[in-house]
Amino acid sequence: MGQYIAAIDQGTTSSRCIIFDHDGRVAGSGQREHEQILPRAGWVEHDAETLWTNTAEVIEDALENTGLAREDIAAVGITNQRETTVVWDRSTGRPIHNAIVWQDTRTDRLCDELAGDKGVNRYQSTTGLPLSTYFAGPKARWILDNVDGARERADAGELCFGTVDSWVLWNLTGGTSHITDVTNASRTMLMDLRTLQWDSQICKDFGIPDSMLPEIRSSSEIYGEVASGPLAGVPISGILGDQQAATFGQACLSVGEAKNTYGTGNFLLLNTGTEPVASEHGLLTTVCYRIGEAPAVYALEGSVAVTGSLVQWLRDNLGLISSADDIESLAATVDDNGGAYFVPAFSGLFAPRWRPDARGVITGLTRFVNKGHLARAALEATAFQTREVIEAMRADSGVELTTLKVDGGMVVNEMLMQFQSDILDVPVVRPVVNETTALGAAYAAGLAVGFWEGEDDIRANWAEDKRWNPAMAAEDRDRMYAEWNKAVTRSYDWASA
Numbered sequence: 001m002g003q004y005i006a007a008i009d010q011g012t013t014s015s016r017c018i019i020f021d022h023d024g025r026v027a028g029s030g031q032r033e034h035e036q037i038l039p040r041a042g043w044v045e046h047d048a049e050t051l052w053t054n055t056a057e058v059i060e061d062a063l064e065n066t067g068l069a070r071e072d073i074a075a076v077g078i079t080n081q082r083e084t085t086v087v088w089d090r091s092t093g094r095p096i097h098n099a100i101v102w103q104d105t106r107t108d109r110l111c112d113e114l115a116g117d118k119g120v121n122r123y124q125s126t127t128g129l130p131l132s133t134y135f136a137g138p139k140a141r142w143i144l145d146n147v148d149g150a151r152e153r154a155d156a157g158e159l160c161f162g163t164v165d166s167w168v169l170w171n172l173t174g175g176t177s178h179i180t181d182v183t184n185a186s187r188t189m190l191m192d193l194r195t196l197q198w199d200s201q202i203c204k205d206f207g208i209p210d211s212m213l214p215e216i217r218s219s220s221e222i223y224g225e226v227a228s229g230p231l232a233g234v235p236i237s238g239i240l241g242d243q244q245a246a247t248f249g250q251a252c253l254s255v256g257e258a259k260n261t262y263g264t265g266n267f268l269l270l271n272t273g274t275e276p277v278a279s280e281h282g283l284l285t286t287v288c289y290r291i292g293e294a295p296a297v298y299a300l301e302g303s304v305a306v307t308g309s310l311v312q313w314l315r316d317n318l319g320l321i322s323s324a325d326d327i328e329s330l331a332a333t334v335d336d337n338g339g340a341y342f343v344p345a346f347s348g349l350f351a352p353r354w355r356p357d358a359r360g361v362i363t364g365l366t367r368f369v370n371k372g373h374l375a376r377a378a379l380e381a382t383a384f385q386t387r388e389v390i391e392a393m394r395a396d397s398g399v400e401l402t403t404l405k406v407d408g409g410m411v412v413n414e415m416l417m418q419f420q421s422d423i424l425d426v427p428v429v430r431p432v433v434n435e436t437t438a439l440g441a442a443y444a445a446g447l448a449v450g451f452w453e454g455e456d457d458i459r460a461n462w463a464e465d466k467r468w469n470p471a472m473a474a475e476d477r478d479r480m481y482a483e484w485n486k487a488v489t490r491s492y493d494w495a496s497a
Contacts, residue, residue, distance in 0.1 A: 002074035005446045006062065006231065007438035008055055010164050011242065012081045012101065012264040013312075015054040017062040018438040019073070022451070024249075024461035026435055027068070030061025037098060042105040042347065042495075045098035048086045051164065052171045056229060063230050070231055076172070077238030077445030079245040079437050080164040082187045085139035087150070087212070088167070090160050093175050097147050099164070100139040103265075103305060103347045107138035108356055110145075114138070114205065120354070123202055128186065128193050128276060128285030130354060133347075134303065136163055137189035137206050144207065154209050161212040163187065165239050172236055174227030180214040181239035182296055186287040191216065193276045193285060196296060218290040219244070220444040238444030240289060243267040245440030246407055247299065248289050250431065251462040253455050256399045260386055261437065262410035264312075265350075266304035268389045270397060271297060281392035282352025291447060300396055302351040302389025306344035306360075307382040308410050313346070314378060320371055328413050331376040338373035339364040341487035342381045349491070352392035359494035363487040382410065383420040384484040390424060403427045407436040414468075422472035423481065432463040 004027055009016040013036070018029040032054040037045040063069065083102035088095045100106070111131045115122055120131040129135055140161045144150045153159050162170065163184045169177050185191040185198075190206065190213070192199045198213050217223060222237045240248060243261055247269045250259040258270040269288065276285045276298040288299035306313075311327050314320040321327055345358035362377070390401055404426060410416060411430050421428040433439055446452045 001449070001451065002072045004068060004072050005075055005077060005442040005451060006059065006073050006234075007077045007079065007442040007445070008059070008168060009242070009438040009441065010051055010055055010078070010080045010168055012084075015051060015058050016438065017055070017058040018435055018442075019062050019066055019068065020439060020442045024433055024439055024442075026433065028062055028066030030058035030065060032058055044101040044104045046084065046101055048088070048095040048099040048167060051099065052168065055168055055171075060230055070234060073231060073234050074451045075235050075237045075445040075449045076226060076231060077240075077441030078165050078168055078236065079240050079242050079441035080168065080184070082163060082184060082241040082243065083134055083136045083139070084164050085136045085143070085161070086164065086167040087140060087143045087159055087161050088170075090158055093170070096150055096159065097143050100142065102134060104139065105133045105347050105356065107133045107142050110138050110141060123189060125278070126192050126199055126202065127189050129189050131189070132354065133356060134350065135187055135189040137208065140208055140212070141206050154212055157209070157211040159212050160214070161208065162214050165241070166214045169223060169236060169239065172226050173224040176227070177224040178214045179217050179223050181217055181219045182287045182290045183219055183241040183244040184239065185216045187241060193287065193298070196287070196290070218292055220291045220448045222448055235449060236445070237448035238441050238446070240441050240444050242437050243269055243301065244286070244288050244299070245444070246437040247271065247440065248443055248458070249436030249438070249440030250405045250407060251459045252405065253458065258393070258401065259405040259407060259436070262307060262382065262406060262408035264307070264309045266307040266382060266386055268302045268386060268393070269299040270393050270399065271299055272397065273297065277397060279392070279396045281395045282354055283389070283392050283396055284351065289444070291444070300393055302392060304385040304389065305347045305350045307385065308408070310342070310344040310378050310381065314375070320374065327375050327379065328415050330372055331379055331415055334370070334372035334376055337377045337380055338369045339366060340369045340373050340377045341484055342374065342377040343487050343491045344378070344381055345491045348495070349488070351389055353388070353488070355492055357493050357495045358491040361487065361491045363490050364483070379413065379416045380419055382416060383423045384481065386420060387423050387481065401426055403429050405429050405431065407431065407434055417468045418471070421468040421470045423477060425470045425477060427470070428468045429464055430466045432465040
């Protein structure tokens, strides 16, 4: 057996391949960004063929950068941007439309139609999800309704539907495996959380033929082998949606353990064990992972649409900073937010508010506010939104958070991590290995082939890098959070349903 695991991380802004050793440490990687296609306000697309081309190239880059070869790699795992939807031709493997990204809001009216008199929670008891533009099922329906001939081709069994994990696996295996795992399937609105199978009635309601759907499998088993290229013949044996992968990579393997990933958006998951917990406070019930034939483990999740992408917006749309890393130094030029609060509801508000009518606002502006204050307000928005989710989790689960494990690209921002600890009044802990999303996919793949023996190996590999402790006075914490909540209400009712 090879001494390394390769993890493909196909994310919202880039594709990466990261190679890990048995200790869960990074041996090397490759990464390539891809274009964000924005055809009109609220629409976000990716070129699915570019996603695959870049994935194939970063595999080669990672091997070249590490000097490793096929015989050194024991298995391949896949993690992916969830909910992003691809529909492709079964015979040619060509997509019939750009991938519709999880942030895209074009299905808002369709979701309203599906909700009807029964409301947005029509399917929540079965799927764990409210009707929302966020999820993959409505996106697939939109493609069938709006691409010429798609409905007829789907009914004839000529088309495949999948989230990005299915698309990557299909291409890795040369078009022989049309499979997804339980975590990604749980983000479509089409899977029954308890049976872990497609719900035929919901699929019928959505107008999605069964023939389009991938087979649902566990998160850790052998799905096939790489068909060609430098990893030809290596087993593909792990699939986890990116946030579940990060939870697994953070070793949140016991009930009550939680992590927060700071990426394009923020995603906080709380392990709730082998029984799904229904949310009454705006959270999602989702599959956390399933290892082989073991029972599925579930999670409560709070999804925040815009956090890291707000920093990108300040860079790309406003030119306020020249690189994402500059946000911290700019924010450090001021002592506070100057009374300004930034609510980045670019795609509406996700958990726990679920307000698709909301749009982004900056409140509290005066002549005193400068670009440093805006930079600080942008960072603080991430922490405020995280507190909202954690309060909802406490209300649903009864679990008091004692520490928050964090990962993702934004956790290198020390100012943000300190403010997060301050506004939560709990310690925030960053692991030594920050690439926890890819690491989780590597663990799932390695467990399936015996590279790691079990969950104890994963726990043993986790190590703390840095801890931030709260240092804010209670009255300041309460005042700022109250002002934040006032600002959020100003974002409501901007977009018509």
